Amino acid sequence: xxxxxxxxxxxxxxxxxxxxxxxxxxxxxxxxxxxxxxxxxxxxxxxxxxxxxxxxxxxxxxxxxxxxxxxxxxxxxxxxxxxxxxxxxxxxxxxxxxxxxxxxxxxxxxxxxxxx
Amino acid sequence: xxxxxxxxxxxxxxxxxxxxxxxxxxxxxxxxxxxxxxxxxxxxxxxxxxxxxxxxxxxxxxxxxxxxxxxxxxxxxxxxxxxxxxxxxxxxxxxxxxxxxxxxxxxxxxxxx
Numbered sequence: 001x002x003x004x005x006x007x008x009x010x011x012x013x014x015x016x017x018x019x020x021x022x023x024x025x026x027x028x029x030x031x032x033x034x035x036x037x038x039x040x041x042x043x044x045x046x047x048x049x050x051x052x053x054x055x056x057x058x059x060x061x062x063x064x065x066x067x068x069x070x071x072x073x074x075x076x077x078x079x080x081x082x083x084x085x086x087x088x089x090x091x092x093x094x095x096x097x098x099x100x101x102x103x104x105x106x107x108x109x110x111x112x113x114x115x116x
Numbered sequence: 117x118x119x120x121x122x123x124x125x126x127x128x129x130x131x132x133x134x135x136x137x138x139x140x141x142x143x144x145x146x147x148x149x150x151x152x153x154x155x156x157x158x159x160x161x162x163x164x165x166x167x168x169x170x171x172x173x174x175x176x177x178x179x180x181x182x183x184x185x186x187x188x189x190x191x192x193x194x195x196x197x198x199x200x201x202x203x204x205x206x207x208x209x210x211x212x213x214x215x216x217x218x219x220x221x222x223x224x225x226x227x228x229x
Contacts, residue, residue: 004158033215045159045206045220052215091158095215102147102166102210103174104218106158 002027004094006107013082014115020067021077021110023092032096034068034075035104039089048090051075079112087114119143120221122207127226129194129201137192137224139207145219146212148190152176153204153223162205165190166212194226202228 003026013019025034036048051059051068058066063083067076079086089111093104120141129135139148147166151159161174165184179198184190190209194201204225208218 035217037220042222043204044222045208047217047219050217093158095218102164103149103161104151104159104208106160108156108158 002029002094002096002105004092004105004107006090006092006110008110009108010111010113012113012115013079015082015084017082018078018080019082019112021079021090021092021112023075023077023107025073025075025092025094025105027073027094029096032094034066035093035095036064036066036075036077037091037093038086039091039109040085040087045091049077082114084114084116087112120207120209120219122205122221122224124224125222127224128229129226130229132196134193134195135226137194137205137207137226139190139192139221140188141207141209141221142188143209143219144187144211145209146187147210147216147218148184149208149210149218150174150180150182150190150192151206151208153206159206162192201226 005024032053034051038046049061063080065078089109091109092107123138149164150162163182165171181193206223207221210216210218
């Protein structure tokens with residue numbers, strides 16, 4: 001079964017600094033998708049970034065980028081120039097390609113605090 | 117505006133009562149999902165539907181039921197058989213196809229009186 005592990009229950013960063021959130025996953029599949037979602041205090045899950053496993057290039061969305069290491073089954077999220085609005089729970093998630101249940105398998109999350 | 121709506125925002129259930137959570141989307145998405153979130157946990161899949169009039173159980177379907185009579189709507193009923201229903205419930209939808217991104221609604225908080 002696929003599992004997703006986020007080893008950092010909590011992280012903190014100073015405003016304008018850079019922080020990296022860790023995620024590892026376990027799968028025997030070669031084709032899959034990885035996501036980072038943000039859950040602010042409102043509790044709505046918001047997509048931050050996605051990565052296709054067949055792409056070697058790391059995904060980037062403005063201040064958010066990933067370090068995808070397929071052989072190591074690692075998918076870390078880097079937030080540059082951290083802002084107060086980045087404070088939230090961050091969830092790493094894995095999804096099988098079509099043909100499976102299409103479900104997302106989530107880690108338990110990392111709570112990010114941004115200090116002014 | 118296009119999006120996913122869930123209602124109510126808060127719901128209270130009495131012992132032995134069935135309650136229904138609403139999820140509606142106007143994104144023209146084929147697939148819809150229900151997840152449950154407990155404190156300190158990630159999300160777990162309850163049910164999903166990839167097409168109208170068809171749905172499948174997820175990892176924790178016991179004590180829940182769903183219907184998919186319309187493409188836009190995927191209501192979740194929490195039955196009296198669900199002994200620990202207190203949780204945050206999130207509905208999501210996506211287009212059909214490989215690895216499509218799931219987009220989430222604002223959630224419903226269910227509490228037991």
